Amino acid sequence: MALFKRADLKEKGFSDEQIEYIMTESGRSLSANYTLTSDVQGRIDEAVKAAQPAPVDVKASPEYAELARERDMLRAIGGEDFQSVKPKFREQVFGMLDSGDGAKPISEQLTGIREKYDEYFLPQDQPNQPKPTFGSPDKGGMPKGEEGAVTAFSKAWGYAKK
Numbered sequence: 001m002a003l004f005k006r007a008d009l010k011e012k013g014f015s016d017e018q019i020e021y022i023m024t025e026s027g028r029s030l031s032a033n034y035t036l037t038s039d040v041q042g043r044i045d046e047a048v049k050a051a052q053p054a055p056v057d058v059k060a061s062p063e064y065a066e067l068a069r070e071r072d073m074l075r076a077i078g079g080e081d082f083q084s085v086k087p088k089f090r091e092q093v094f095g096m097l098d099s100g101d102g103a104k105p106i107s108e109q110l111t112g113i114r115e116k117y118d119e120y121f122l123p124q125d126q127p128n129q130p131k132p133t134f135g136s137p138d139k140g141g142m143p144k145g146e147e148g149a150v151t152a153f154s155k156a157w158g159y160a161k162k
Contacts, residue, residue, distance in 0.1 A: 003030075072099070081106045089120040 003026065009019045058064055076082060076097075077090040085093050096117075097109050114121050140156070 069099075076106060079106075081110060084110070084114075084121050084124075086120060086122055089117075093117075093120055 004022060006019055006023065009022060014022070073091065073094050077085075077094055082090050082093070093110070093113055096113050097106060098104070103109070
């Protein structure tokens with residue numbers, strides 16, 4: 001329904017009685033479907049709160065726990081305690097560690113793991129044990145240019161003419 005001004009209706013030729021009737025009826029029609037914002041605001045606020053999701057605690061998610069464990073693993077295997085573990089077994093040895101509350105220190109746990117799985121660890125230094133050598137030791141040198149080519153060759157290869 002349109003809203004009218006009294007002056008506009010007067011210009012159109014309506015009488016004062018007709019203008020009053022039109023204004024009363026238009027006001028009654030508007031007020032029947034009109035609701036004050038202050039009356040509805042409480043319901044609007046409740047609907048907005050209901051539509052908002054509950055806050056999420058990221059640290060309680062399993063993805064966060066997995067990333068935290070991986071971070072702890074990378075810090076531990078890069079530390080001094082794991083220097084005695086062979087690099088390819090470091091993650092596996094870390095998986096054997098107890099990381100719960102009241103767990104022993106890592107160095108003590110590594111000692112216990114070393115007793116069962118010695119092949120995962122680098123050999124401890126054992127002095128006075130000869131190191132294995134492969135091949136023959138180097139002796140001699142390259143042929144020198146001032147000697148004759150034949151004699152230098154025969155000396156280098158152990159060839160002797162008969």
